[in-house]
Amino acid sequence: MADSVMFCKEPRQHCQMGSSLFEAYSSGDLEDLQKVAALVRCCLCGSEDAWNVMYRLFSGYTRAIAMQKGFFQQADADDLVQETFLRLHVRLLRFDPRRGALLNFIKLVTRNVCADEWRRRRSTLRKDASYYQTKLTARSGADGPLDQTLEERFSGLVVQALDALKQRCREILRLRFCQNLSYTEIAEVLDNEPTPISDRYLKRLRQQAHRCVEDLREEFARLEELGIENE
């Protein structure tokens, strides 16, 4: 891309590349550092086209994140999307495409906006405050409170340990623990095993589940030790 297009020398100058920006991103080129840098620079310059591109690309994404945990409904999510874009306006100054993807950056900003809103309204939302805080701390990489409780720390380590498991293990554990499926149902859903499921297959599946839990437990122990060493 030409330098004049990549960098707005004059503040509030419209980028002439609005539609081409959108075309570039619609094809899935969100990983291209040059294009990401161009988009961000145009936004920082105050380009309407660039902000419209950002909105088209990411308003659905931020809304989905805001509604993800069920704390906020549709109307709240719309306000949170607006708040996220306002905050992005400031935060994009810190964004460096060489150090992380734009999607991840936007996810973090959105979650911080949601956390701030949740704190502001926490008397009317879910009472288990530490539950939401723990998830934010463990999943988003946002700075947690310095006086993190033991329970929050425990939960955070479990979430990190889950991240280290293989995808199949994560799926088996999710279907077993979160959706409470029997091993027969897991076989049907996960592996499309035709019914009736053989006993041998079920036995193998159970053994896999048991190994996954062992791996989870070992990873948890390793992270716990690592945490203690670092203290």
Add this chain to the structure above:
Amino acid sequence: MNDLKEDCETIRRLLFPLLDASLEPQEEAWVSSHVEECPGCSKEMKILQKIITIVREDDEALCPEPEELFLLANFGDDPGGAITAHVKTCFKCQRFAERCKILPRNEIMPGQLLEQLTLEGRKEEPKSSLGAMLRQIYDFLTLKPIMIGAVAGAALVVIALWPAAYPKPRVALSSVTWEKPSITLMTPFAKPQAVPAPTTKERLAVVVVLENFKEPMPQEEVNSLYQALRPTAAVRKNFNILPPRELKKFIETKKIATEEVEQILTKLREDSGVAKALIVRIVAEGKQYAIRSKFVDTETGSIAKEAVANGLTAADLEKKLPETAYSVMPK
């Protein structure tokens, strides 16, 4: 001593199979009795139970990251196909993927927001965070007394007006299954709620709410009510039913108070794909009862149909219950 150590090593490998009800009766007895006597293994068991509880509560920890879902939903990015396979069985991720789609080219940002972002130009963050901190302290100090006053005032109104004799309406829980017991594979992890299958049948929850009862209804009576509400063949043909036992497990696992009827319906919709609910309110009116039944769409909250039966005795209640409750269902 060495035997004990070896035992403990073996036992620890069997702790999860014990929780998973995968052991033979003899093994189960051996492991259980060892755990009772061995402080180390007992502690290990507690840690394992705690880990599993956290995994159950934080189901999103096992879901792909939002950015992975975004890339799949908009660009089909999924090397290996693991995310696609996950989304097929995860209602939450399906919904996320639907919501995070890129908007069409003719969509633009709301005017007011665009104006704030473009005409104001770049906003610099305050060089020092002291200003921001002082602002927060000021907001907190001015807000808190007002909040405390409002909460205290509201509490006084509630105390004055609330009929102290009657607790809030609450969902009645029961372990009734509505099915003949088949071979059960597990005990500590109770019988599942099935994954919403890719069929055209919507998922229906039947929820009994007890209102104006001075004392809790005995569990046997609650079970009888749910037994009486066993869905007819016609209802089963049109809906995928969530049995009372699964409703109970869901509410207990999600730790929702039984008085939070609206929250229960919301979570059922969001986490279990329950699209419709048959809410059957049983209201105590002195020595008589009333049944108020309604068929609700959990997404919109709209009530398709309602039915009422008043002046029922305790003997009439069970008889009248299915007739009144299911009269609101679509034919």
